[in-house]
Amino acid sequence: MLTFEKLENRYHLTGTLELKQAMHIGSGDSDDAIDSLFVKDQGFRHYIPGSSFRGALRSNVERIIGSVIPNSSCCLDPESSLPCPSGNRTKQKKMNEYIAEPGREEKDICQKIVAELCQTCKVFGSPFLSSRVSIADLHPVNNGKPEGQKRFGVAIDRDTETAAQGLLFTYQVVEVGEKFDFELWAENMTDENWGVLGIGLVELLSGHFWIGGKKNASGLGQCQLLENSLRLEYFEGSTSLKKYLTEQKWPKQKSDNQVKQFITDKVQALLSLTAA
Numbered sequence: 001m002l003t004f005e006k007l008e009n010r011y012h013l014t015g016t017l018e019l020k021q022a023m024h025i026g027s028g029d030s031d032d033a034i035d036s037l038f039v040k041d042q043g044f045r046h047y048i049p050g051s052s053f054r055g056a057l058r059s060n061v062e063r064i065i066g067s068v069i070p071n072s073s074c075c076l077d078p079e080s081s082l083p084c085p086s087g088n089r090t091k092q093k094k095m096n097e098y099i100a101e102p103g104r105e106e107k108d109i110c111q112k113i114v115a116e117l118c119q120t121c122k123v124f125g126s127p128f129l130s131s132r133v134s135i136a137d138l139h140p141v142n143n144g145k146p147e148g149q150k151r152f153g154v155a156i157d158r159d160t161e162t163a164a165q166g167l168l169f170t171y172q173v174v175e176v177g178e179k180f181d182f183e184l185w186a187e188n189m190t191d192e193n194w195g196v197l198g199i200g201l202v203e204l205l206s207g208h209f210w211i212g213g214k215k216n217a218s219g220l221g222q223c224q225l226l227e228n229s230l231r232l233e234y235f236e237g238s239t240s241l242k243k244y245l246t247e248q249k250w251p252k253q254k255s256d257n258q259v260k261q262f263i264t265d266k267v268q269a270l271l272s273l274t275a276a
Ligand SMILES: [Zn+2]
Pocket: 073, 074, 075, 076, 084, 085, 086, 087, 117, 118, 119, 120, 121, 126
């Protein structure tokens, strides 16, 4: 895992996430009335785990990026033809052997990892590189406590892909319109990394974004990051970092549509780079 990079830049993006459809994120727990309860935090409030959210963001990027930039994502697919070792055991073994070779220098290891990892893994992480992006758990805005609602579902038989008779189950959703605080951190981002992340964020800002699965079957999990809630604080480069350290405030800030513009510009730059 690559962890010895110098800190070059840091971005803090916050905003409000609104549910456009009811959402279900199973906690793995049940009670007397409901088979699959929504996840709750220690204060017994429904929340969206940041790790689930980052996974959804990654999937959204993977679904799109390969169509606009050839060979940009291994999608963690073991069968991928790309050199990226993240999803393939044989390629992982080879990479580990390269790293373990006596006398191997850190800079060579770094170079090889950067050369072989696909664009998506460079942003969202891989067994060989930590993710540049982290997302905090999303808690209800204003200390709210959204109520969970009971829904009925039909279990699908995996073999026949038809409704399995008698397998009715209940699950808990948080209703449409509920809002959550969104907070994303990103470090050591290149313009290319930002372009990749930006593709997912553009979808999120458009509301063409689903989390928690079941999206096709039952119309669940669609959500949107609200443009007028956006705030981006950051520093880039050592002068800016010094200012950040000595003044204890972010040297650069953007809000609302300026943030959307920042993100769109990065996506456009990535796409034009690849078209050239
Ligand atoms: Zn990859």
